[in-house]
Amino acid sequence: MNSQTHVGIGFSMPPELLATFFPTGDGEIPPQLRFLVKGNEWQTLLYPKTTTAIQRVAQQIVNCPYHGMTKRLYLQAKVLELMALQLAPFLAEQAGVQPSPRLKKTTIASIHHAKEILLSRLENPPSILELAQMVGVSDRTLLRGFRKLFDTTVLGYLTNKRMEQAQQWLQQGDDRTIKEVANLLGYTNPVHFAAAFKRQFGIAPSECMLGKKSVRR
Structure with missing residues (x-):
């Protein structure tokens, strides 16, 4: 355990x-x-x-x-x-800043659907325009909805989930190399993958493989 x-x-x-x-x-x-x-x-x-x-x-x-x-x-x-x-x-x-307009229930459902699509396609995600069309909202509504519901951008959410998946694979200690993990998550350049991983967790993928722990949510 x-x-x-x-x-x-x-x-x-x-x-x-x-x-x-x-x-x-x-x-x-x-x-x-x-x-x-x-x-x-x-x-x-x-x-x-x-x-x-x-x-x-x-x-x-x-x-x-x-x-x-x-x-x-x-x-x-x-x-x-x-x-x-x-x-x-x-x-x-x-300062009396007015909150942004509330999202309709149908829009909220569409944003959550978009999130599930991203989670199922971490290695090959659709573009923002494609994703918006897939769930039936405008790209502007998609961007605003992600910011309101998840407090991040579409790209930020995607990167966050990719890195969480990468951390799990790297800590499993199986035969996957860092390059293979990067490729599985859609990164053709391992250097870009390593940079994104370190930005999120503060350690390099190689350190994660060696057992060094990063902060967990």
Whole structure:
């Protein structure tokens, strides 16, 4: 029975440090972020929805490929990126950003159908225009629907699922080579496959084959 290790990412900071990221001239926290500070109790806890983008940054933090000063700079940048992604929905709500129009039930069903088609054709997916025609929506509706329902693009979703499948095959320890795995998933160039794999998991396919673990969702 295989055991899975789940890794979480969290960070906290006092209000005076938070204020340094947004210089206003008076040294105070901008009004949009003052909801984070409640009197003497500065530890306001936020639990925003975990999106694909947040998961990707968390994976990059845990699997940081650098060392020394470069690692410190890399992690600082990634923490700022994570802050931006987590605060975005709260700031958008305060700014009164109107939500995009709701999708019709028939459109939602079509988008899910498109997702199933992609999952069944990871090695040879249809183009966006072809996929839209197959499920009976416009390409614009298809793109908007994927963003709304799955918080990613059609290509982002396809790449994500390809890499998850690649990780499973590489960790099975059978006779498949990295080139064969790449070909099975539609990559004619193993270099492009390796680059996409490392972007998602923070390690190279060869390291995955050797048993090095990447972050699992």
